[in-house]
Amino acid sequence: MPGSPDPSARPGYLSIRHLNKVFRVNDRRLQALLDINLDVEQGSFVTIVGASGCGKSTLLRIVAGLETGEGTVIHDGKPVEEPSLNRGLVFQEARLFPWLTVEQNVALGLENASADARTRERLVREHLELVSLTDFAKAYPRQLSGGMAQRVAIARGIVNRPGLLLLDEPFGALDAFTRAHLQDELQHIWEHEHLTALLVTHDVDEAVLLGNRVVVMSPRPGRIARVIDIPLAYPRDRRSPDLIYFRNQILDELDVIRGPRPVTGKARDIKVPA
Amino acid sequence: MTDIVSSPISTPSVPWLERVQRVVTAFAIPLAFPAVLVLLWHLASTYELMPEQILPYPAYVWDAAVDAIVGGDLLKQISFSAGRVTAGFIAGAVAGLVLGFAMGFWHWLDDHVRPLFTAISQVPTIGWIPLLMLFLGLGEALKIVIIAKAAFIPIVMNSSAALRSIPPGYLEVARIFRFNKLQRLRLVILPATVPPVFTGIRYGLTKAWTALVAVELLASSEGLGYQLNWARQMFWLDTMIFSMILIGLVGFVMDHILARIEVRLQRWKLTD
């Protein structure tokens, strides 16, 4: 398998070996993940792209410890069996608690941290600043726009500085402007806070912009089709022509996954009326 | 030019005008329809659409009300009824919350209890009175048990459903942050279940009040339900109608108080 790590190599910061996941749906076996092998080095930003239903969320949920699969997942030297404060997960939907204010929602991330009350307060304040929501500290989630809610969710996810930050299509539901803004903000946070990030997306441009390694998955069963390294410096500009080369490589790979295109209906077949 | 500058949009709103508007919306709108009904009632009596013995003038009902209030008799009847409904409602609510939450937590308990519970809840409150009369006699215990049972049913139904209706996504957030049992209860389960549980409590109180009147009609020598029945037997139609209005009013006030508490508990839901 091109680009996949040699399964016998020394494990990285996050190391996934021969991971399989089978769901049972109406007495039928559904192979959601097939022999996934992946290493994520400390401080790297790995993005995962693939069509809907290829198992991206399932993979992320297993890494987070919300779900179990067959095979081994080792994070920071320890096998993943349940959620850990050293792994943060930002869901596709913000999942803020509507009965708590913005600052209380962010503070949820510190609920089990060892910090004292003063430190907690300071950390919450700093993280609200980081996502530019200081003015909304006392607001309730229903008073926020979708993009603002997602920023709160990101602040909540990183406030406790998890060693590994897992993001499941965190900008999927947002409009193009907000998405671009948050992508830049996330690049900034990742760079300055020395996080390790694993981000799932179905947006090829987003995968290329953010990842120093892009994992392309193919569906039914969910497998890693290809891993593409992107050795470009951060912060990256979405207009940079260098990104196009990698973007096209991924699009080519997705075309291969999709299979041959139908031959009819191409532009050259359309007859121009005389 | 000055006209344009001081256009109504830029004028700061007059406080007293705003207050008048608020009072109008708070009272005038809900009271408009009842006022029309009273007017129609008055006209119906004036033109003797029905004999006066059956449909007395609103003014007579008012006089009966004033007499009862001044004589102190009314307060006595209300306090009898209120005492019963309070005792019965609290007993039913506590039992209902305990059973409802237990059924929500433990599926096996739900499986065992639900069928019988559903069957019991299908028997109307009045249907229980004959059997319970044999067990408990005609005393206070009968009334309290009937009222408690009436409040119990909707509270069990709503609180058992409340736990099941917590969005699983919130519980996953709790797992991600490794909440312990107490944190889960305080930060997720209690706040998420307040709205449906409170709906059950409000509904339970309404049911308890209705049951009170029913049981007082059948087996009592004091209270608002008794007064209603007695007035019918004596053909004091004004007292009878007044008692009905009062029963409705007291129920309305109790529901309103609970609604206010509900809003306070769910300030995050308020729109502004």
Ligand SMILES: Nc1ncnc2c1ncn2[C@@H]1O[C@H](COP(=O)(O)OP(=O)(O)OP(=O)(O)O)[C@@H](O)[C@H]1O
């Ligand atoms: N709890 C579950 N029970 C049964 N099947 C499941 C469950 N969760 C996921 N699946 C199945 O596993 C497959 C992968 O689902 P998953 O949610 O991981 O896809 P995804 O790549 O995240 O898709 P999307 O981009 O649409 O979010 C799907 O076919 C889905 O039907």
Ligand SMILES: [Mg+2]
């Ligand atoms: Mg998904």
